Amino acid sequence: MSAKDMTAGPLRLLDRYLLRLLFWPLVGCLGVTVVALLLERVLRLLDVLSQSSARFGYVTQLAANLVPHYLGLALPVAFFVALFIVIVKLSDGSEIDALLATGQSLERIAAPFLIVGVLLSVFSVGVFGYMQPYSRYTYRAVMHAAINAGWNGRLAGGAFIDDKGSLLTADSADMAGQRLTRVFIRRLDAHGQEEIITAASADLKMDPGGKTITMDLKNGRRIGHDADGSYRNLAFSSLTTQTPLAAAAALLRDRGSDERELTMGELARQAKSSNPVVPKATLLSELYGRWARAVFLPFLPLLAFPLGLASKRGNRAPGLVMAGLLLLAFQHSLLLGQGLAKAGKIAPFPAIWVPFSLFAALAVWLFVGSRTRPGDTPVSRLVRRINNLVARVIRALPLPKKRQAA
Numbered sequence: 001m002s003a004k005d006m007t008a009g010p011l012r013l014l015d016r017y018l019l020r021l022l023f024w025p026l027v028g029c030l031g032v033t034v035v036a037l038l039l040e041r042v043l044r045l046l047d048v049l050s051q052s053s054a055r056f057g058y059v060t061q062l063a064a065n066l067v068p069h070y071l072g073l074a075l076p077v078a079f080f081v082a083l084f085i086v087i088v089k090l091s092d093g094s095e096i097d098a099l100l101a102t103g104q105s106l107e108r109i110a111a112p113f114l115i116v117g118v119l120l121s122v123f124s125v126g127v128f129g130y131m132q133p134y135s136r137y138t139y140r141a142v143m144h145a146a147i148n149a150g151w152n153g154r155l156a157g158g159a160f161i162d163d164k165g166s167l168l169t170a171d172s173a174d175m176a177g178q179r180l181t182r183v184f185i186r187r188l189d190a191h192g193q194e195e196i197i198t199a200a201s202a203d204l205k206m207d208p209g210g211k212t213i214t215m216d217l218k219n220g221r222r223i224g225h226d227a228d229g230s231y232r233n234l235a236f237s238s239l240t241t242q243t244p245l246a247a248a249a250a251l252l253r254d255r256g257s258d259e260r261e262l263t264m265g266e267l268a269r270q271a272k273s274s275n276p277v278v279p280k281a282t283l284l285s286e287l288y289g290r291w292a293r294a295v296f297l298p299f300l301p302l303l304a305f306p307l308g309l310a311s312k313r314g315n316r317a318p319g320l321v322m323a324g325l326l327l328l329a330f331q332h333s334l335l336l337g338q339g340l341a342k343a344g345k346i347a348p349f350p351a352i353w354v355p356f357s358l359f360a361a362l363a364v365w366l367f368v369g370s371r372t373r374p375g376d377t378p379v380s381r382l383v384r385r386i387n388n389l390v391a392r393v394i395r396a397l398p399l400p401k402k403r404q405a406a
Contacts, residue, residue, distance in 0.1 A: 014104075015112045018086070022116065025085045029078035030071075037070040038063055049146050058146035065139040068131035072124065072293070079120060080300050080323060083113060087308030096309065106371045110301050117298035124294035129264035137255040166243065170202070178204040183217065187243075195224030199239070213243045259286045284348035285341035289334050292356040296330065299360050302367035309370060330359045 045059045090096045099109055161168040166187035170180035185197040199220030206213055217239040226232050255261050259278050262270065267287040270276040276283055307323050337351035 014099075014109075018109070018112045019116070021086045021089065022082055022113065025082035026078060026116075029081045030074055033074035033078050034067065034070050037074065038066060041066055041070075058142060061142045062139055062146070065135040065142065068127055068135040069139075072127050072132060075120060075124060075127070076293070076297060076300065076327065079117070079297060080304055080327065081320075083301055083304035084308050084320065084323065086113075087304055091309050106305065106367075110305055110367070113301035113304075114298055117301055121294050121297040124297060125264070125291075128290040128294055133261050133263050133266075134255075136258075137261045168243075180204070183220070185215075189224055193225040195222065197222050197239070197241075207242075215241050215243065217241065259283055262286075264290060279342070281344060281348050282342045285338040285351060288348055288352035289338050292334055292352050296356065296360065299363040302363040306366040306370040326359070326362075330355065333359070 042059060042063050045062055049058055087096075096109065100106070167185070169184050171182035173180045180202045181200065183197075183199040183202045185199075187195060187197075189195045197217065197220060199217035201218045203216040204213055205216070217236070219237055220235075220239065222232075222234040222236060222239065224232055256266070256277055259267065259282050262277075262283075264287060267283050267290075270278075271280055271283040271287065303323065303326065307320075333355035334352060337346070337355055340346045341348040341351040
């Protein structure tokens, strides 16, 4: 491809080529990260709701409402990893050198990635500002309904069911959770008196209406209080009893008592209000934190280019580790700033925007420093020094003696 082709109208060809290289790594990294986070959370939800009625329906709703949360967490990481993959690929194929030789500047090569960063930043404002607040509240509403949905008529061996004051447990159960052995029940009888029932085995069956569970108990005892206060002890070979399944309770509060449930527009309005729902510093720190996380995305290409170009064949780890540390430090600096602002230790504006400015300036400085000698930045030199130091330490260690042949 000639320099004329690169500088005339078909400049868009270079953009399309670079964006095509970025598309699938970005989609793959984002999809894998979000799915992995969701699967881990779904397993925990299944464990928490294992005894709740209609638990699979609740888990599906909960997982759907977790997508915006994990999308916001995964987007900067996936974007940077995709950038790193593309830049390393271009560097390994000497395509960066060829483009620079044709008169293209590093800024021109990075321009399509910067545009993608701006578009993702706008998308992140929608995710952080509007999708996450509503999905967070909906998640809590569904979780509240699931926890209060009552018992589902199945019991795992060794588990305890505490449903509306009734306690049920069994030493073991079949795979369906409806045939139990060594059963213990503590509940209130029709007169409001506590009674204890033990049985060698029990069969559970949900009634057709789905509102009660019939328990067929075998070979046990029933201990309770009579009307005069004396104990009664009844041995039985067969006892059939029913337990109602309670419906879910309604959500106890409206959305908005937590600043993370407010949209960015609501945060701004509440911060200007004379009687905000939460302290003003908390509102502003949350608002600034969301803006900072979204606005930082266009700076990731500036950080990825120096680190990607500094990563030579067979030595990718230092660049990725350094990038991971920088992203982690940025995230935790924002969390620290929000915590200090909420505690009243520092004003919300400097608590958020000072760390943001430092990391943005670092990204710009590294990119500008790599324009004349791509891949040669202070960070890459630091990484090389660490690698050389580790290599010298390894060489200085005594080698294990070879075992002599008998």
